[in-house]
Amino acid sequence: MNQHTQYSKGCAACQDRTDIFGGLCQSELNQIDDKRIEVHFKAGELIFKQGTPNMHFLCLTQGKVKTYIEGYNNKNLILGVVKPVEYILGPGIYADQMHHFSAMAIEDSVACLVDLVTFKSLIRTNADFAEDFLKKVSLQSINNYELFISLTQKQMPGRIADVLLYLKDKVYETNPFHTTLSRQDLADMSGMSKESAIRILREFKDENIIQVNGNDFEILNADHLVKISQTG
């Protein structure tokens, strides 16, 4: 990606492409704009790391970012994939000012960093914005509950089905779709070894539920995938 083709018309322009700034007036948007740092990340680059201080509110304007918890034995658990225009919010902002998960660009990406002082002051002064934020946090929480059930109560086919449906419906929003996620990433999203993830994908392929060619996926039988997701 060319560094000069960047999207830098300010927060007002982004406002058209998302709902998260809907509760802000022009002067409030300017507050954010003034404190905004636009940063470009190459695919594979770490955006922030679990365990480091959380100093900024981060808004993704281009590319895709995976968020993941670094667990034991170098095993990661991918919480989700963020796409533009969406912010990446960690619970540390209002707790211990630390990052509780890491974020890595899986495509060349552009993110805006806003210092937390500005962000928190807006939360305090604009009740609509605070409510919108609470709503976002809540929706993320609901997603986490679904992830909990998927990871702890479903067998491997159900978990892989959930990942495929998530990618199709929530991340790429197309079918077929191309992903830059590796097989290891798919495994980290479904809490299994990469060998197991590969095996399940092959089974789905053999049963004509999906078509796979490298990193190109097509869901051929979404209903069947939903059924597999539900029956564990």
Add this chain to the structure above:
Amino acid sequence: MNQHTQYSKGCAACQDRTDIFGGLCQSELNQIDDKRIEVHFKAGELIFKQGTPNMHFLCLTQGKVKTYIEGYNNKNLILGVVKPVEYILGPGIYADQMHHFSAMAIEDSVACLVDLVTFKSLIRTNADFAEDFLKKVSLQSINNYELFISLTQKQMPGRIADVLLYLKDKVYETNPFHTTLSRQDLADMSGMSKESAIRILREFKDENIIQVNGNDFEILNADHLVKISQTG
């Protein structure tokens, strides 16, 4: 528990026993007090159920409550045990007005129900209260991340170790402790079958890490439990 020995001096009295009302002035406390319904639950009674409308903000003043997600095949995942004075907050409040998990009294309990209109209006008008609330939500979120890692990346001994340490340090805050949680509950907290939970407990007993007698537990070697928790 005798219905007449109830704690009913109003929110101001509860304020001494918790931090959650710290950001409220007297008139705001009165607002809550006016809309407050105090309800007694017997052990085993359902307080609210996943999938039903979420109409109240709930504050536990006596007893203990387990919160759990109802998954597939009648399998539950216990998120945690709430003790007084703490509120039980679901993400539905700011999302779809639904309960996303269930709550059940595991001891005779008393809870205050406050309608959400009052609660939300306080969030809008009192920035300190809103920040305190965000902090609570964030801490809960951080706990959930730890639970994620425990449930998805640790083997059974590590998961049972986490449950035992959680009960000792966070729920009962004594050692030895007595619990009203069944073996099935312990299994639902650690994402395994009750038979497996029982087996691991016996192993810990045989290794003199814990002492178990029915529902009376004593952690004899906490350091060892911590080590087991860390090595998976």
Add this chain to the structure above:
DNA sequence: CAAAGATAATGACATATATCAATATATCTA
């Protein structure tokens, strides 16, 4: 107190899943 019902404990067995090793394929780099 005895009977009944629930909960707990244990063993035998089945199976889902991880691990290890080998090979294949893709991607990078000199």
Add this chain to the structure above:
DNA sequence: TAGATATATTGATATATGTCATTATCTTTG
């Protein structure tokens, strides 16, 4: 382009964990 490195795939095997059946223990209730 060739070599090197990373990633993907497959098969054989080990193991963690669930399921089922049985017995034991506790708790309730008439």
